Amino acid sequence: MxxxxxxxxxxxxxxxxxxxxxxxxxxxxxxxxxxxxxxxxxxxxxxxxxxxxxxxxxxxxxxxxxxxxxxxxxxxxxxxxxxxxxxxxxxxxxxxxxxxxxxxxxxxxxxxxxxxxxxxxxxxxxxxxxxxxxxxxxxxxxxxxxxxxxxxxxxxLTLPAGLTATSGLNAIAHAVEALYAQDRNPIISMMAEEGIASLARALPRLMENPRDSDARSDALYGAWLCGTCLGAVGMALHHKLCHTLGGSFDLPHAETHTVVLPHAAAYNAKAAPDAMKRIARALSARSAPLGLYRLAKLLRAPTALRDIGMPADGIGKAVDIALQNPYWNPAPIERGAIHGLIERAWHGDLPQAS
Structure with missing residues (x-):
């Protein structure tokens, strides 16, 4: 330990x-x-x-x-x-x-x-x-x-399906980053994995039946765990990018997290292998980044920044802002790699390691 x-x-x-x-x-x-x-x-x-x-x-x-x-x-x-x-x-x-x-x-x-x-x-x-x-x-x-x-x-119970999906994926993002945070700890890591798993089980059921009270309870429980993780440890690249994109281009908050998350996970995959194993296990997937991307697809959530209002000519500006006062991150923050990440997220491409 x-x-x-x-x-x-x-x-x-x-x-x-x-x-x-x-x-x-x-x-x-x-x-x-x-x-x-x-x-x-x-x-x-x-x-x-x-x-x-x-x-x-x-x-x-x-x-x-x-x-x-x-x-x-x-x-x-x-x-x-x-x-x-x-x-x-x-x-x-x-x-x-x-x-x-x-x-x-x-x-x-x-x-x-x-x-x-x-x-x-x-x-x-x-x-x-x-x-x-x-x-x-x-x-x-x-x-x-x-x-x-x-x-x-x-x-x-009346939360629309689209908002259910993106809001739930937003919550999952908090737990994903908690698993590779600089100040991570075993208590929060357990909560993070449980939060991801609870939401990953509940959200597909809610796409089929939004008034499934058991699934709603599981999703809200997962969101509580994921929020607790965000409150207990520091943030990294994913949240920095989402704050940059949301604040600079007035993009919808949950949708931005939904689109960026698989790409941020891919960026950090080699530098945080234990976190990726936990995320993949919680998603019942072989790969954490691909599992996150496919979950968004399964939930019919957006997977491209261009589809939620980001202009193509904003990619360079986003890179510049993201490199200012960067958050701690397990993988080095490099201009070319960050540009590639945002560009792939803009197009809605499959996530890939930088």
């Missing part, structure tokens, strides 16, 4: 069916009196319904959360937080809404309760990615770690 350091993060998790009903009691447990409920415009009705059920505990609804957490939206949300005298935030939705809650907490230190409705996993991390003037930056601070996460499987 190699020496390691493991830091557990203090976040309370409530998991099950119908657990949204515990939200009022959780607000009281945290000593909060007036919470503001956050959502995207698409989930405004759900947020308003939730706020109405809080029996006077709601200070209002802010339903402008957006991908990549634009700073200007955070500033508008903070104005409403101040005007309503809110003493906490409740985020209902996916990564966009969770990101807004974290951005508010970073600036105000208000407690957060997050109710995920996708498999993004960011609710389990002390990581915040924000976008300003076309550039996305990330910070790691326990100030942005939610105090409570309520996983309600019932809220995922």
């Amino acid at each position: 190699q020496p390691f350091i493991y830091n557990g993060l203090a976040s309370r998790v409530i998991f099950g069916f119908g657990t949204l009903g515990q939200l009022p009691a959780e607000i009281d447990r945290l000593g909060l009196k007036r919470v503001i409920v956050l959502a995207t415009p698409q989930q405004q009705r759900e947020a308003q319904k939730t706020a109405a059920g809080l029996d006077g505990r709601a200070a209002g609804v802010f339903a402008e959360a957006a991908m990549h957490t634009p700073v200007e939206i955070t500033e508008r949300a903070l104005e409403q937080v101040t005007e309503s005298r809110a003493d906490g935030v409740v985020a209902i939705g996916g990564g966009s809404t969770t990101g807004l809650a974290k951005a508010i907490a970073l600036r105000s230190d208000l407690p957060q309760i997050v109710v995920p409705t996708t498999y993004a996993g960011s609710e389990m991390t002390p990581i915040l990615g924000e976008t300003k003037e076309g550039l996305k930056t990330t910070i790691r601070s326990e100030k942005v770690l939610p105090e409570t996460v309520i996983y309600d499987v019932d809220l995922t």
Whole structure:
């Protein structure tokens, strides 16, 4: 056994069916009196319904959360937080809404309760990615770690098939990188392999029957594990590329992770053989990169950056940005190899080692 350091993060998790009903009691447990409920415009009705059920505990609804957490939206949300005298935030939705809650907490230190409705996993991390003037930056601070996460499987039963697939593959990406992170450890590695396997079993079933409650439960469990992995160890090339592409070209977050993941895994395959064995085993595949690519194909998820809005003439710009302040990575970061990776991802080619 190699020496390691493991830091557990203090976040309370409530998991099950119908657990949204515990939200009022959780607000009281945290000593909060007036919470503001956050959502995207698409989930405004759900947020308003939730706020109405809080029996006077709601200070209002802010339903402008957006991908990549634009700073200007955070500033508008903070104005409403101040005007309503809110003493906490409740985020209902996916990564966009969770990101807004974290951005508010970073600036105000208000407690957060997050109710995920996708498999993004960011609710389990002390990581915040924000976008300003076309550039996305990330910070790691326990100030942005939610105090409570309520996983309600019932809220995922109507998640569309396309979002189910890409959101689940986004979660898998967190665990893949955790397996070859610089600060990996045996606890997180076990959780990562289990998270990948749970999602890989559940997602194909959900493509056939989106309301399969057992598969939904397995997928949400896997997403929790994968998110926990992301929160506990560092990120590498895959996340750097996705932050670069998403922030610079306004690409959809989960879809970007879906497309890039097999190629990033291939880039690191020779430098991280043990991680690749674990990933392949979790996927029941011979090759980790090909297994990830074929899973995306099986789920009818996008496999080419050009299909999710990235312009061909943006490849060079993406390479330049990705090489600025690179994250630690098991394989050396080399311009030509990174260019080849992004170009293959743009075309949707099979992943190959650089």
